Amino acid sequence: MRTPVVLAAALLLCACGEGRQSVLNPSGHDALLVYDLAMVMFVGALVLWLLVGGLFVYVTRINPREMSRRLAEVLIIGGGVLFPVVLLGGLLVYSLPLMQAPREADEGMRVHITAEQWWWRVEYERPDGTLVTSANELRLPVGRRTGLVLNAHRVIHAFWVPALGGKVDMIPGRETYLSFLPEAAGTYRGQCAEFCGASHALMAFETVVMAPEDFEAWLTAEARDAAPPDTEEAARGAQVFAREGCGSCHTVRGTQAVGQVGPDLTHVGSRLSLGAGILGVAAPDFANWIAHTETLKPEVAMPSYDHLPAADLTALAVYLGGLE
């Protein structure tokens, strides 16, 4: 009784979520190729298993007589040599070209992504060569192949957005490469797929696939400097940010904060998540994050600012949340 219950529960759990981070929900050209290959292998393996199992039952139960020498030779040479050579050769011819696709030269934009501990530095290369820096979120135009130039800072990480394509290691000192051709607008979750330290599991990001014109508009907005604080409380938050020295690690373009150690915060309030996929971006999320970084993300470089007076913390959260 127990086994069927466990199996049913596992199947139900598999159906959880809406496939935002699933290889079974391919929404990019490269993910679709991997999905098709997996299906061919899975169905093929099943057919082969049934065939061999059927043959075994036939010769041991249904017709257990001694075989003629000729039939045995046909079975051994045909089933043991010819059949696997033809089948595996066919699979090889079918699958080899698939390996090339994710690495082919990109025709569109390039995005440089560097894995840090434990967040993602994301830089969009514009046609004139300038970089637009962002973090912990990837935006892509639908229907265009975008090249992803992957690097890592200290240890090996792996870049993976299951719904859009394969997985590639990010290695310190060695550039690796991947490209995506998204086929459906939507938001897909990515996750670091190589153990990289205490907060490996807390190293995620959203990939937002947008209509090309929306993407261009977004990139233009992302390239702008931060808007100055528009409320008294936000202005106070900006003072707290400067006083606490946040700008020595973080950049807010258009201000004196030009730090390069942590994520660029110029438009942090317009992102979908905070702390690389672990919190939302409402003001309470910012306050929670700033005061409890070390609890929320073990061994993170940013210390918990739990000494801040509550009013300062709230003002700082309002300021950062307003950086849209």
Ligand code: CUA
């Ligand atoms: Cu980065 Cu695991």
